[in-house]
């Protein structure tokens with residue numbers, strides 16, 4: 001299916017060179033403000049209040065006496081493994097943003113947004129698409145459109161992003177009741193458990209009304225595991241049998257597609273709707289897209305406006321997102337390879353344990369063995385001094401996420417830093 005519209009992103013070369021000049025100037029300014037250029041005049045302690053970025057390393061630089069080669073490296077290198085949401089837009093993205101043809105999208109007049117939405121709908125094999133500011137809003141709108149009547153119920157995983165990390169928005173904003181089913185370690189839910197959770201119409205005097213099932217692919221809290229097309233089809237059949245809808249939180253569906261070697265449209269074939277994040281492993285600065293039928297997307301567009309997600313000249317954002325799709329889908333497989341290297345490296349560290357065989361995409365969760373008495377928080381803090389940023393997943397486990405701006409060398413550096421950080425913690429006795 002060819003898109004009927006012309007690519008309105010246009011020639012980005014001129015904008016690219018302007019951008020380069022701008023980058024050089026801002027780079028010089030940044031050096032100046034970090035005190036790396038001559039004659040730094042910032043007051044002491046100023047730099048340590050900066051929450052992130054290159055300047056952060058100055059905090060360690062205070063201990064200048066330890067100027068070994070390792071420390072040299074520490075002060076210049078940041079390996080940010082907190083999430084795949086931390087990527088910086090590429091020059092090509094910035095250039096595309098600068099030259100994007102835009103108009104008011106709330107008035108349905110932004111040519112770049114319209115063209116981009118058609119492209120995403122085509123790639124994902126659905127009738128229509130709408131760009132939204134975030135994955136959270138994409139999921140919220142999808143659930144609310146499928147559950148228009150207050151008192152509807154949605155069946156979803158007890159470890160799902162919608163249930164845990166989206167502020168309970170489906171309940172507080174939409175009046176939708178969540179019914180959780182246990183997520184298996186691979187991110188699926190047992191089909192018979194899903195079926196058992198569907199409310200029987202005979203009890204409608206008491207029960208909420210089941211209207212929707214949600215899946216998550218890849219499943220973030222289950223370590224970025226992939227949900228197969230066959231499993232999704234089975235859930236789709238179950239939904240149809242009971243007159244329910246199926247929504248997929250596909251924040252990282254392109255990762256699943258790359259890992260399984262199955263096109264995205266096949267992975268969501270059985271679903272009535274799906275949301276996909278462009279600002280995670282694909283590297284766009286902002287945005288998600290919801291796909292579904294034309295009727296569903298018309299309702300979604302209206303609800304997006306209700307929620308304050310009508311954003312006017314969003315062609316600027318869609319242009320960057322298009323570059324992300326065009327340039328970065330092909331890089332996901334390599335991200336998964338680097339995640340495996342990471343997991344294999346962690347296996348060699350005796351204070352840690354990791355199930356490397358469960359690393360299917362770009363996420364690695366590892367545990368800190370209890371006998372070491374090291375908390376995830378103290379490990380992450382110690383790592384920060386090496387410029388390695390990671391997030392505790394619990395008091396004894398840590399999550400790292402690989403994206404295309406993390407090189408294989410970064411992975412090895414992070415592994416070495418973890419070993420050194422553990423040794424330092426053990427040496428000074430900073431435990432739980």
Ligand SMILES: Cc1ncc(COP(=O)(O)O)c(C=O)c1O
Pocket residue numbers: 133134135136137139161162216218219220249251252277279288
């Ligand atoms: C699986 C999943 N769904 C949805 C979201 C929400 O996306 P956003 O942060 O854009 O709201 C995330 C964010 O990390 C996610 O991991």
